[in-house]
Amino acid sequence: MTPQRPVSDELLNSFVDNELETGEQARLFTSIEQDAALKQRVCDLHGLKKMMQHAYPLPPVSMNRPGRRMRPWPGTMTQYVLGMLVLLLVGGSSGWMLSDANTMNSVSRTSRLLKTIQSGSMAQNPDKIIVQVSNANPIRLKAALDETENLLDTYRRNRQPLEVEILANGNGLDLLRSDVSPFRQRVGLMQARYPNLEFYACNQSIASLQAQGIKVRLLPDIRLAGSALEEINRRVRQGWDYVRT
Amino acid sequence: MKLFPLFCRADEYEQRFEQIRPRLYRVAYSWTRNAALAEDLAQETLVKGLKRLGQLNDAQRFDGWMFSILTNCWRDHFRHNREMEDIDDMDESLFSHSRSPDVEHDQNEIVTRVRDAVSRLSTGQRQVVTLIDLEEFSYVEVANILSIPIGTVMSRLCRARQALQTLLREHAPSQTKDAVQPIALRRVK
Numbered sequence: 001m002t003p004q005r006p007v008s009d010e011l012l013n014s015f016v017d018n019e020l021e022t023g024e025q026a027r028l029f030t031s032i033e034q035d036a037a038l039k040q041r042v043c044d045l046h047g048l049k050k051m052m053q054h055a056y057p058l059p060p061v062s063m064n065r066p067g068r069r070m071r072p073w074p075g076t077m078t079q080y081v082l083g084m085l086v087l088l089l090v091g092g093s094s095g096w097m098l099s100d101a102n103t104m105n106s107v108s109r110t111s112r113l114l115k116t117i118q119s120g121s122m123a124q125n126p127d128k129i130i131v132q133v134s135n136a137n138p139i140r141l142k143a144a145l146d147e148t149e150n151l152l153d154t155y156r157r158n159r160q161p162l163e164v165e166i167l168a169n170g171n172g173l174d175l176l177r178s179d180v181s182p183f184r185q186r187v188g189l190m191q192a193r194y195p196n197l198e199f200y201a202c203n204q205s206i207a208s209l210q211a212q213g214i215k216v217r218l219l220p221d222i223r224l225a226g227s228a229l230e231e232i233n234r235r236v237r238q239g240w241d242y243v244r245t
Numbered sequence: 246m247k248l249f250p251l252f253c254r255a256d257e258y259e260q261r262f263e264q265i266r267p268r269l270y271r272v273a274y275s276w277t278r279n280a281a282l283a284e285d286l287a288q289e290t291l292v293k294g295l296k297r298l299g300q301l302n303d304a305q306r307f308d309g310w311m312f313s314i315l316t317n318c319w320r321d322h323f324r325h326n327r328e329m330e331d332i333d334d335m336d337e338s339l340f341s342h343s344r345s346p347d348v349e350h351d352q353n354e355i356v357t358r359v360r361d362a363v364s365r366l367s368t369g370q371r372q373v374v375t376l377i378d379l380e381e382f383s384y385v386e387v388a389n390i391l392s393i394p395i396g397t398v399m400s401r402l403c404r405a406r407q408a409l410q411t412l413l414r415e416h417a418p419s420q421t422k423d424a425v426q427p428i429a430l431r432r433v434k
Contacts, residue, residue: 009403013399053379055360059270
């Protein structure tokens with residue numbers, strides 16, 4: 001029997017991942033049949049792939065919109081895609097799209113906007129801002145409320161119009177839950193003090209918690225958004241600035 | 246003019262965005278091990294994807310294109326916020342299922358071991374192995390998504406799997422050994 005060349009790990013990986021050409025695959029099949037140790041290595045690699053897939057299942061609830069199982073992404077998405085196509089048409093003829101300044105770049109403006117707000121320069125004077133809170137860390141929640149309050153105060157002092165929405169989703173929903181929010185009183189005070197501030201809770205996140213058997217009770221006067229993405233998309237399309245904390 | 250075909254493909258893209266969202270989340274979670282961050286990254290990717298849809302020339306490249314955006318989103322986030330991440334953010338509640346406590350415990354133990362092992366890989370290795378094992382992208386597609394040579398994909402994958410095997414062996418629960426013992430005893434009888 002002629003001694004066989006040792007099979008490299010790279011080659012075995014390619015075999016397991018179906019990356020080999022037919023001829024090479026056939027040769028390796030033959031080698032595997034004749035070599036128990038090689039067979040074991042292949043089994044181990046297959047097992048590892050299976051374990052990876054088992055460890056990271058597709059999200060069962062929250063990302064599949066439990067309240068709308070039959071049609072997880074509602075008509076808004078069609079409208080958005082169509083909206084984008086209309087924008088393409090308009091932008092293509094006017095050159096507006098090339099500026100990439102308004103809705104097209106709002107996500108990347110997030111950090112800039114916060115810095116602008118923090119520095120007090122207000123160079124861009126945004127007058128409609130949606131603040132997304134998706135983190136339950138009390139430090140971050142406090143920072144979001146502090147920043148928003150600073151902003152509202154500054155605009156009020158300068159007699160400038162401003163509308164702010166704070167949108168809580170995911171773990172950030174804790175901010176607006178009456179039984180767990182570390183800022184119950186503060187949210188109430190801010191609602192009373194600033195009529196131009198609205199708090200929104202993501203209905204999808206609520207459904208996700210309810211699916212886990214958690215009863216969700218919201219603070220008074222909290223509005224509901226179908227989902228965070230829908231609300232953000234809607235507002236960005238309307239020209240709002242988007243800040244994520 | 247690509248506008249008319251794009252217009253006709255609106256429904257197709259709607260479905261594609263619909264389907265890819267949980268996949269983006271899963272991969273983002275495997276990279277970050279942080280549910281809130283993964284959700285943010287998936288969302289940011291979708292928003293960017295929707296905004297840049299007109300730049301996608303080949304509809305068949307949609308999946309890879311979206312995962313490229315995800316890669317960039319994570320890279321940006323990593324650059325800007327690496328000092329700000331804290332351990333309190335780790336949350337696996339989004340993966341919870343309604344199973345019996347016993348089954349849940351066993352399943353969670355395997356899941357936790359694998360996730361622990363994956364989180365100890367280097368960033369590059371983690372990206373490659375998750376894109377190939379979870380999303381079943383080809384090596385060429387992964388090379389395009391991550392903008393690296395295919396040889397690098399193969400070597401990272403190889404090292405990632407070797408490391409995972411070693412880590413999983415090292416952290417195998419002691420009860421595995423106990424479970425093997427009764428079988429050996431029966432053979433002796």
